[in-house]
Amino acid sequence: MSNILGKQDVEILKMLQRDATISTASIAERINLSQSPCWRRINRMEEEGLIQRRVVLLDRARLGMEVVVFATINLTSTGRQNLVSFEQDIVRHPEVMECYTMTGIWDYMLKIVTRDIRHYEDFVRNTLTASPAIRELHSHMAVTEIKNSTELPLETQL
Numbered sequence: 001m002s003n004i005l006g007k008q009d010v011e012i013l014k015m016l017q018r019d020a021t022i023s024t025a026s027i028a029e030r031i032n033l034s035q036s037p038c039w040r041r042i043n044r045m046e047e048e049g050l051i052q053r054r055v056v057l058l059d060r061a062r063l064g065m066e067v068v069v070f071a072t073i074n075l076t077s078t079g080r081q082n083l084v085s086f087e088q089d090i091v092r093h094p095e096v097m098e099c100y101t102m103t104g105i106w107d108y109m110l111k112i113v114t115r116d117i118r119h120y121e122d123f124v125r126n127t128l129t130a131s132p133a134i135r136e137l138h139s140h141m142a143v144t145e146i147k148n149s150t151e152l153p154l155e156t157q158l
Contacts, residue, residue, distance in 0.1 A: 014154050069141055093123075
């Protein structure tokens with residue numbers, strides 16, 4: 001995809017990653033482009049799926065969601081049906097912010113956010129480990145958040 005993106009496209013994406021509410025006029029002015037071509041570039045990148053959606057980022061801590069856990073999971077069986085079943089189930093839980101299949105000794109890694117440790121324990125006991133598909137679950141509590149970014153590294157990768 002990067003070969004179809006010009007320098008101005010990358011600059012547009014960088015600005016939108018930092019602030020999705022920025023106006024097309026402001027973007028156009030910053031990259032020395034008139035407003036209509038700038039809007040067309042943004043529209044094209046949305047149509048191509050480079051821009052998936054524009055969202056508001058909430059302050060987790062101010063909303064009282066203090067616990068971030070990275071949970072590693074192994075399933076009882078890694079047959080295709082078991083994997084599909086687990087994945088269909090896990091996406092239904094809003095506490096699970098991210099879920100990845102993994103190489104190495106773990107089948108999955110989840111990023112889970114809850115209000116406090118009691119809510120996490122309840123989620124693990126009554127939801128995750130209630131699933132017969134899960135053989136092993138290890139919780140890795142985040143203590144201090146050093147970096148949490150939603151911005152892709154466009155300047156070093158494109």
